[in-house]
Amino acid sequence: MAVKIRLKRTGMKKAPSYRVVVADARSPRDGRIIENIGxxxxxxxxSKIVIDEEKALRWLNNGAQPTDSVESLLKRAGILDRFLQEKAAKKTAAEA
Incomplete structure (x- = not known):
């Protein structure tokens, strides 16, 4: 099962806001989700970005793939940098 971290549109017409959710890649944009993370x-x-860092890191470590837009949000929030640092630290520890 391919899991994506993506945006789910909420709000009124011409006044969008988004939820950052974890969902099956095959489900529709505003369809069933697994977990809401921000x-x-x-x-x-x-622009205001609120993402639960602990939940996001857990899903990234479990193999969830962020979409391009969510990847840029994770970079702006500093979560993606932390994930990459942890990943590099695990790799060097495994090699040693």
Whole structure:
């Protein structure tokens, strides 16, 4: 089962906000989700990003693939850098 971390659109017409969710890659954009891990509001200045770091890291370690837009949000929140550092540390520990 391919699992993606992606955005689920919420809000009114022409006033979008998004939830950052973990979902099966085959389910529709606003369909069934596995877990809600945060939200993103692009309408405020600066845009507001709230992602549960612990949940996001757990899903990334379990092999969930972020979409391009979620990957940029994770970079802006600093979560992706932490994930890559932990991954590199595990790799060097395994080699030693």
């Amino acid at each position: 939200w993103y509001n692009p309408r405020v200045e600066p």
